[in-house]
Amino acid sequence: MFDAMESTFHKNKITIANNLISSFNINYDKRHNVNIVSGNAILADFFSKDHRESLFIFDSSGINNVMDFYNDISMPADIKVIDIESIKSGKDISRIIHLSKGIKFIIGVGGGRTADILKFLSFKTDISCISIPTSLTSHVYASPKIHALPAIQDFGYKLTIDGKASDLALVDTSFLEHVYLKNKRLIMAGYGDLMAFWTALEDWRLACLNKNNHYNLFAENVILDIFQKFDDININEKFSKWVDDYILIQNQLCHITDWVNSAPASGSEHLFAHEIEKYCDEPMPLHGELVSIGVLIFGYIHKLDIEKIVTLLDKFSVSRSLKQIGINKSIVCKALMDSLKYGFKKNRYTILNELNFSYADWENVIDGLIESNFILE
Ligand SMILES: [Zn+2]
Structure with a gap:
């Protein structure tokens, strides 16, 4: 190790x-x-x-x-x-x-x-x-x-x-x-960024199947270990205690991207988080919060356990409210429409390569996530 x-x-x-x-x-x-x-x-x-x-x-x-x-x-x-x-x-x-x-x-x-x-x-x-x-x-x-x-x-x-x-x-x-204690978001938004592992891992697996990336068992095991840490971290404990695990995961992410490349930590959710920025005004939304909305959207597309993702985001106090984050449904859909193109530019194979969604299709997905209270308006 x-x-x-x-x-x-x-x-x-x-x-x-x-x-x-x-x-x-x-x-x-x-x-x-x-x-x-x-x-x-x-x-x-x-x-x-x-x-x-x-x-x-x-x-x-x-x-x-x-x-x-x-x-x-x-x-x-x-x-x-x-x-x-x-x-x-x-x-x-x-x-x-x-x-x-x-x-x-x-x-x-x-x-x-x-x-x-x-x-x-x-x-x-x-x-x-x-x-x-x-x-x-x-x-x-x-x-x-x-x-x-x-x-x-x-x-x-x-x-x-x-x-x-x-x-x-x-x-x-x-x-x-x-x-x-002063502004929780400045600490916790990073968890939103780390939550990208849920969807990026799925995208990376797809990319490996399509010979667009190489597989690394060790990196995958580290990611599974990170999922266990997400469960185990107890935010009610002393800050100095849980922040250690948080820093460790941030470091593990950096090593994974070095051992493989950034694919296992940055998939469709990051393509979306990047593309939506051009529709946002100052003050720019926090990157980690945009990523977590991407994780909810692409977690749904990947058929992951969304309730589990919601539970973790709530535990880490990462907002699921579009308004609070500083975005809205219309720019979310626009960014989703743009994300595949950015994936091509980065040569990043994700589930977007296997979808052919129209604006109306994305609107349906977002409406469904809002109706189920997974994403809040
Ligand atoms: Zn990120």
Whole structure:
């Protein structure tokens, strides 16, 4: 198992992670993976270190939450800081690459978008990067995949890049518990994303049958183990207890996508979640919540046990309400109509390849799911 886990990373990854831990003298409680450590108040200590050789990229709401929680710490003085909102195009990224000359560490504080830009900068410059997730809405902090955000697309990348994982991720459990108590969705939406395994596994099996993907028994067993964990996780227990399993599943997902490819973790539900975004306005819905609607729709198409999926989504407090998520029936149907085309673009074989649904057919499916109270309007 450990060899399989380690194979995801480049050979020197553990040395780089160990060097970062000793450079900043990080006292962690738990090491979840080669590059993921967690602990209570790990950030308070980290921010108090000498950061003259660091460049910070942050999401302002994320960093404000950190400052709000640790009201006695401030951003270290005399350091380079860049707000993620100022990174709109490839030119902005090039400017940061230029600015990073002489810098030893790039540190990203924020959600998935910040972690993607952070990893891309590190990928391009070879400067070590440290990711500090301020929510658990995504597993980007742990994953070696880099999403081709618009600014990254300007470098010629059109699809997800097999880039590099963060050299180190610092998961502050006491801070994340504070986020959970303040805005549950910022922690629990990530469960919606992980629920993709239900439908993606079925799509992957279909793809393997159609020789469009290769099968991997070990990866499938890890997914079945994740299903067991979904059942076993007890949200009523202490946050620090269940968050460990949550982080573990996010890490397992990253390894599965490395051992096979992203198919077992990203099927028709993700094609839908991607396609609906273009119909949405700011503030954008949370990715994990869009995915969970996709899991309900394609779980129904795959004839899975929808009641079980609903029970899990409710246990993880992932919304099933279109309105609450920020979407509506009409754009859901439009996105479903577009999803197959996106599957072709990604070369991702899913159950969509075997359907020939019209807009009216999708409307019927959604109406049925709403009537049965599986999806709420
Ligand atoms: Zn996802």
